[in-house]
Amino acid sequence: MWLLIIITLLLVILGLYLSMTAGRIDRLHQRIETSSLALDAHLLRRSSIALELATAGVLDPASGLLIADAAHAARTSADLDTVSKAQAESDLTAALDAALEDPEETAEIEITELGSGLLDELDAAFRRVQLSRRFHNDAVRACRQVRSQFLVRIFRLAGHTAWPQTLEMDDTRPHGLAER
Amino acid sequence: MKIGLVCPYTWDTPGGVRSHVADLALTLQEHGHTVSVLAPVDDPADLPPWVVDGGRAVSVPYNGAVARMNFGLKAANNVRRWVRDGDFDVLHIHEPLAPGLSLLACWVARGPIVATWHSSHVRSRMLSAGYYIAQTAMEKVRGSIAVSEDARRTLVAHVGGDAVLIPNGVRVAAFIDDGRLPQIASDVPTILFLGRIDEPRKGLDVLLDSLPTIIAQIPNVQVYVAGPGDLGEQHENLNPALSQSVTFLGRLSDQDKARALRSVDLYVAPHTGGESFGIVLIEAMAAETAVLASDLLAFRRVLQDGKSGALFANEDSSDLAAQAVRLLGDSAAREQLVNAGRTRVREFDWDVVVDDVIAVYESVGMPGEKVTTDIRGQIVGRLGMRPVS
Numbered sequence: 001m002w003l004l005i006i007i008t009l010l011l012v013i014l015g016l017y018l019s020m021t022a023g024r025i026d027r028l029h030q031r032i033e034t035s036s037l038a039l040d041a042h043l044l045r046r047s048s049i050a051l052e053l054a055t056a057g058v059l060d061p062a063s064g065l066l067i068a069d070a071a072h073a074a075r076t077s078a079d080l081d082t083v084s085k086a087q088a089e090s091d092l093t094a095a096l097d098a099a100l101e102d103p104e105e106t107a108e109i110e111i112t113e114l115g116s117g118l119l120d121e122l123d124a125a126f127r128r129v130q131l132s133r134r135f136h137n138d139a140v141r142a143c144r145q146v147r148s149q150f151l152v153r154i155f156r157l158a159g160h161t162a163w164p165q166t167l168e169m170d171d172t173r174p175h176g177l178a179e180r
Numbered sequence: 181m182k183i184g185l186v187c188p189y190t191w192d193t194p195g196g197v198r199s200h201v202a203d204l205a206l207t208l209q210e211h212g213h214t215v216s217v218l219a220p221v222d223d224p225a226d227l228p229p230w231v232v233d234g235g236r237a238v239s240v241p242y243n244g245a246v247a248r249m250n251f252g253l254k255a256a257n258n259v260r261r262w263v264r265d266g267d268f269d270v271l272h273i274h275e276p277l278a279p280g281l282s283l284l285a286c287w288v289a290r291g292p293i294v295a296t297w298h299s300s301h302v303r304s305r306m307l308s309a310g311y312y313i314a315q316t317a318m319e320k321v322r323g324s325i326a327v328s329e330d331a332r333r334t335l336v337a338h339v340g341g342d343a344v345l346i347p348n349g350v351r352v353a354a355f356i357d358d359g360r361l362p363q364i365a366s367d368v369p370t371i372l373f374l375g376r377i378d379e380p381r382k383g384l385d386v387l388l389d390s391l392p393t394i395i396a397q398i399p400n401v402q403v404y405v406a407g408p409g410d411l412g413e414q415h416e417n418l419n420p421a422l423s424q425s426v427t428f429l430g431r432l433s434d435q436d437k438a439r440a441l442r443s444v445d446l447y448v449a450p451h452t453g454g455e456s457f458g459i460v461l462i463e464a465m466a467a468e469t470a471v472l473a474s475d476l477l478a479f480r481r482v483l484q485d486g487k488s489g490a491l492f493a494n495e496d497s498s499d500l501a502a503q504a505v506r507l508l509g510d511s512a513a514r515e516q517l518v519n520a521g522r523t524r525v526r527e528f529d530w531d532v533v534v535d536d537v538i539a540v541y542e543s544v545g546m547p548g549e550k551v552t553t554d555i556r557g558q559i560v561g562r563l564g565m566r567p568v569s
């Protein structure tokens with residue numbers, strides 16, 4: 001009799017724990033979904049401004065071409081897998097850094113109102129990419145931590161949702177932009 | 181943007197977190213945003229229109245100090261109503277693990293939530309335990325900000341996760357030229373202490389212990405002590421020989437605090453620990469007053485290892501006395517510190533810092549996303565009931 005009560009009690013506790021944890025995982029998945037959408041929006045904004053900068057006539061033609069090419073590749077990478085996407089975005093960072101590496105050259109772009117406005121926007125977009133990527137990766141880490149728990153794996157609490165991926169890319173602000 | 185800020189500590193008592201929230205709210209409004217602040221309020225009489233009364237606070241010991249906060253189901257309902265009616269684009273919670281309105285706000289809301297961590301906790305194990313208990317609420321925080329490297333390190337080590345470092349801001353303009361405080365003598369060397377007088381961590385005892393030595397060398401020195409706390413006990417403990425040199429000003433308004441800082445020769449910060457940033461040092465520098473502070477890590481960082489303010493060995497009242505005597509007798513050295521401080525303080529001007537905070541707000545949500553109430557994970561939500569409003 002007592003054994004039965006104890007077993008029932010343990011099962012109830014286990015059930016409560018599992019239900020709570022499933023709720024947690026659900027919440028974390030939703031957080032990742034939002035953070036990934038926000039990150040995509042900021043990446044798209046960055047590549048749009050880069051494209052605008054490339055075609056505005058404030059850069060030398062070679063840099064312009066380089067950035068336009070990288071920006072186009074980044075913009076069309078949204079549907080690719082995480083690794084290719086990260087590569088395309090890192091390439092855009094590298095192209096921008098090549099063009100805006102030298103603070104003195106960057107200062108020359110800034111002379112025109114158009115140029116300085118675009119650099120301001122690009123700088124703001126860069127900072128938002130850095131922040132939203134950080135927040136996204138943080139959410140992924142938190143989710144992975146819960147999903148790798150023993151009971152979560154045994155009872156398949158995460159359902160069929162794919163194992164979450166961090167976005168590992170180079171989002172360092174170009175030297176000339178950071179030094180302004 | 182419509183921004184909801186939550187301050188867990190009572191609005192009526194001055195304090196680091198409370199002034200951070202007030203300054204952030206004012207600066208955000210100057211930048212064209214709509215702000216509502218939810219905080220516990222004891223006396224709703226003189227409340228600015230953008231502060232919402234979250235209920236009366238009670239005194240509870242928390243993180244090595246006595247804090248005035250409120251909690252309970254009634255408070256939770258207040259918070260829920262505020263979140264529902266506020267229609268916020270972002271909810272910004274301060275000190276999320278303080279057991280009060282902040283934690284409750286995190287509990288009842290969902291959507292773009294940002295949290296700012298202020299203190300480096302005295303007992304970090306308590307922080308880990310607190311985080312575990314509050315996990316359901318904490319995991320909803322989409323972006324964390326730490327106001328100092330110490331606060332960030334405490335968070336990373338004991339809670340896990342990352343935080344963006346955005347230093348505390350100071351509304352520099354509010355400290356520039358606002359006249360003198362008439363109670364403070366202008367013709368003798370003067371020292372100011374700010375902070376709760378009955379809280380050992382603020383270090384009033386260290387300063388009082390150093391006084392006999394200072395008076396021996398500068399007999400006409402006057403020490404002003406400003407801050408809330410039980411005066412009676414301090415008066416009784418005060419050596420009668422010192423009472424000629426010490427004046428208790430009681431609690432000062434923000435404006436009078438700025439005036440008091442401007443009126444004295446030297447601001448002394450003898451804090452013994454638990455400070456993660458030292459906003460008051462920045463305020464003193466903004467008021468163009470020479471600073472002498474204990475060599476806590478956080479203070480050393482703000483004062484650039486002595487460049488923009490002098491340091492003394494923590495809890496060492498004889499070192500404090502030696503430094504104070506040196507500075508009071510050397511106006512050129514004080515002038516040099518004031519000049520260095522004036523440059524240093526620009527990095528912390530809210531007008532500049534607020535841009536970083538807005539960047540965080542814009543990084544945590546999707547355009548058009550709003551903060552809504554959340555009843556999942558709570559008993560009422562599980563049983564499919566709607567909370568009574």
